[in-house]
Amino acid sequence: MTIMGLGKTGLFSDVNPLCIHVIKAKSLARTLSQEKRSEYAEKLLTLVKVAKDKAANHPRHEKLDVSYRATFGKSEFFSPEQYEAILRVRSILDRIGISGVRQLAEVAAIRSLIPASRLIRRGDLRFKREAEERRGTENFIEAFSASLELIANDLQELTPSDGSIHQVGMSALENRYDDNIDAIITSPPYLNGTNYFRNTKVELWFLGYLNSKADLSAFREQAVTAGINDVTKGKSNRRDGRFESRKLDEIVREIAECAYDQRIPAMVRTYFNDMHEALRPAFAALTEHGRVCIDIGDSVYGGVHVPTDQLIVEIGERLGFKLKDDVTLRERMSRNGRKLRQSLIVLEKPSKGRVERISTRSRWQSFRTNLPHRKPGMAARNWGNKLHSLCSYQGKLKPAIASSLVDIFVGDDGSMLDPFSGVGTIAFEASLRGAASFALEISPSAFRISHAKLSRQSRSDIEDVLEKLEAFLSDYRASDFEMERALQIRFNKTLDEYFHPRTLNEILGARKFMALNDCSSPAVSFVHAALQHILHGNRPYALSRRSHPLTPYAPTGPFEYRSLMERLRAKIERSLDVDIGDRFREGHVWQMDATDPWPGEINNIDAVITSPPFFDSTRFYLGNWMRLWFSGWEAEDFRIQPQKYIDERQKTGFDVYEPIIRQSRERLKPGGFLVFHLGESKKCDMAEEIEKIAQPFFRTFDVFSESVEHCEKHGLRDKGSVTAHQYLVLQS
Incomplete structure (x- = not known):
């Protein structure tokens, strides 16, 4: 955002969708015209009234509720009242027609989630302790409304910017920006055990990025390994891009001898492998004498000092950089009394370089x-x-x-x-x-x-579905309501103009049978697909009068009864014979x-x-x-x-x-x-x-x-x- 304020063009890279969402919302706000900012501010203030007065009248967001249960199980991060309010606000946001307004309103919502929860951020995200619980929690609707008002006020006071920022993947730097970037300024995750995705899991859920427990694991797989929960066998065993260093080998060996959890030495090893892979494309992207500025801090594990700054300098020099400066920003003490420091490392690209790729x-x-x-x-x-x-x-x-x-x-x-x-x-x-x-x-x-x-496919499973379908159709009679609903479908012709009445009744029965059966079953899907195929066409296999197999043009020819089960079984038999x-x-x-x-x-x-x-x-x-x-x-x-x-x-x-x-x-x-x-x-x-x-x-x-x-x-x-x-x- 500082780059934008200076009227320049910048790039940003992050794997956390929450961070990306907030950055894009801020960028949008800086680039809006005065007229648009006033319009957006007015709509956000209107949304305050909707949230306060009408939220209870909006439906709860059922999909968000399902994803909560699938991702967090029985964990109760919110009181029932606050949880219901959150689901209804999500439904309100989904109905906002202007994407920019919705984007800003979502920022207001996500900044209100933790204050309205049973959780608290103290380094990591955790449940509140008893004393913290006694201080109470904010009301989500009130917090959301206050955030909307704050953003609306900020919009009115912002100065428009001629600058711009664009998202880019780090590995795309060497392909699209060879020798074009003047400087890279970054503060990567510290090697301090923090799980950044776990700390933002509630906001990621609200934005729709978590639909199961596996989704959280998938995000951690993409991130720099900075916490023990980020360690995976895949990362630990990876040989491509591995950073080889005697100093690192010795540190990992010492930690392994005293660590209470063997994931800690694996975390340290993998962290520097990941940092090597993150910095590698930066070399190709920078102009000659371009610089990388890295804000980083060192760590201690089991009394073993991990000089993160020195090892990152070693990575940079292996890639072709030269150390230009190493500035101490502040000093701090570890729990065991060891002096640690936060430093700014400045690396410079001395000459042009390029990483070549093997292609197809x-x-x-x-x-x-x-x-x-x-x-x-x-x-x-x-x-x-x-x-x-x-x-x-x-x-x-x-x-x-x-x-x-x-x-x-x-x-x-x-x-x-x-x-x-x-x-x-x-x-x-x-x-x-x-x-x-x-x-x-x-x-x-x-x-x-x-x-x-x-x-x-399993023949026996498919036969089981066919037998159940045949039994269902044997005594099925479409109700007047079902027939009326079907005849509302009018494109080339109405449905009753395509089929003999008995055939149409069987099709309506099969449609209802499919709606009542498990769509996750491969056998049910196979029968469903075969039924779709025989619905219309210009050959004897089709249930319709003469039409077209790809799209149901207006039918011609006589109305004649065509047995659904007879044609369905023939189609399925032909398909199951395929090797x-x-x-x-x-x-x-x-x-x-x-x-x-x-x-x-x-x-x-x-x-x-x-x-x-x-x-x-x-x-x-x-x-x-x-x-x-x-x-x-x-x-x-x-x-x-x-x-x-x-x-x-x-x-x-x-x-x-x-x-x-x-x-x-x-x-x-x-x-x-x-x-x-x-x-x-x-x-x-x-x-x-x-x-x-x-x-x-x-x-x-x-x-x-x-x-x-x-x-x-x-x-x-x-x-x-x-x-x-x-x-x-x-x-x-």
């Missing part, structure tokens, strides 16, 4: 040159494993393209994520090779198909918005490969309207839910991709790849727009376009305005 460029260049998915064999419409056709789906990426991208960037034993999974094409190709595959999908219909493909091979590795898929915080299980992966909805092209919720209805959508959902989908959100700006790009950077291995398969049209160059958003996090490995004007339309009348497919390849 040769394989990528071969793909660019040969475009194998357009050659005989791979160009065939039904190329690839037959399970790709478990359910026809408009807008599905060609499996041949997915196969090539997985081969290049993941390999057989790697790991990958597709945050726009659709029907699981990319993740399924990775699973077929034995790679670890992860997928996110917001659509309930596509999620079921992805889940079915990424699971190794997925011995190497197949089950994947993991979550039904969620890719812009929300990702599950903690997704970490340290080789690649993120994805094909998001193309700009001004297929609207998936319309092309797949009948399958979405079958998966639970009602008429009102078709008005409300699309506003949450990237298809619609990207029309107002591509900054919607920022959380996806940022989280990709956080979850990728060093040197990992983020690969976008995009659509180019006369209205929009998606690669160019997304590349701008990615600049603070990634370097551009390559961009190229492949004309698709020659492509088959599969009988569809309108496939959008896309004239070329783009490949945007980014490297961390």
Whole structure:
């Protein structure tokens, strides 16, 4: 913020989403015009009235409640009254339409959480002791309101700044800012046992970054190891980037001989390995004679002195820096009476340097040159494993393209994520090779198909589902209310114009059966996917009158009864006969918005490969309207839910991709790849727009376009305005 105040451009890096959120809110406040600051201040003051007078009328945030239980278990950080107020304020914040106002209001909320809790910060976050409890706690609504008023007042008094700051990952420095940064000023975590994520866990939960206990562990995995709870086997056993030092070896040996917990010597060792990896990209990023200024303090463990400042100087000199200055800022005493000091280390880059990366460029260049998915064999419409056709789906990426991208960037034993999974094409190709595959999908219909493909199926489990479904349908009769709700779905035609009445009754029964059954069951998802496939089409397998297998165009032909169970069993039998091979590795898929915080299980992966909805092209919720209805959508959902989908959100700006790009950077291995398969049209160059958003996090490995004007339309009348497919390849 000081850099901004000076009217200069700065970068910042942090792995704690809470810190990032606060920094971005402060930055936003400094860059707003006088008019906007007045507008935002007024809206924050209006929010004070809403919080005080109407909070009790707002619904509690059920998702936040569920994540609390999953993350913190039975721990009660708040009184029931305060907890309910927090859940309702979260719902209020989610309804704020202006993102900047919401961002500032969230800062007001998170600064009010601990004062309204049973916790207290005394170095670490802990429960209050009895004497501290007697002093009482603040009322959350009152604290939140006071914080809103404080921020509103600050907005009015702020002086606008011409400066700017941008977030960047440390490893991205050497790729995007070679020899361009004048100075790096930082105060890294001290080696003092503090668990910084544990200390901010309540705020991280409120912001939506903690949905399970695993999420907290995943964040600690990314952080510099400064506390014993940050020590993991993965970090301790890592050989890449290990800092080798005789002085450090001797210190670790001495601590190991007297430590009450053997995680302490491992923590000390890993701390300096992490600091080596953090400082390494700084050398390449700095200009000649650029400087790194580090505020740091030394430590004592078991009576053994750890000269953190000296060891960091040693790390710097190994990387090519020269020590320019070492200034004592203050002195303090350890518990055993040892004199310690806080110091400012100044390192200087004496000459230009660069760290070279090994890449997959040769394989990528071969793909660019040969475009194998357009050659005989791979160009065939039904190329690839037959399970790709478990359910026809408009807008599905060609499996041949997915196969090539997985081969290049993941390999057989790697790991990958597709945050726009659709029907699981990319993740399924990775699973077929034995790679670890992860997928996110917001659509309930596509999620079921992805889940079915990424699971190794059991015939007996599927037969059990089929028998239960058949028994359910045997005496099912749709109520007047159910039929009325179904007939409210009107796109090409109403539902009753697609099916014989008996067939429609069976479909309504199957829809209800699926809604009542466990969506986490692979067998249920497999049956659900098969049902989606046979809903509509132009062949005898379909339940509808003659339509189209990809999108349900207005039907033609006679109304004739078509047995649901008969066609479903035939479809499932064909699909179960498909061989997925011995190497197949089950994947993991979550039904969620890719812009929300990702599950903690997704970490340290080789690649993120994805094909998001193309700009001004297929609207998936319309092309797949009948399958979405079958998966639970009602008429009102078709008005409300699309506003949450990237298809619609990207029309107002591509900054919607920022959380996806940022989280990709956080979850990728060093040197990992983020690969976008995009659509180019006369209205929009998606690669160019997304590349701008990615600049603070990634370097551009390559961009190229492949004309698709020659492509088959599969009988569809309108496939959008896309004239070329783009490949945007980014490297961390």
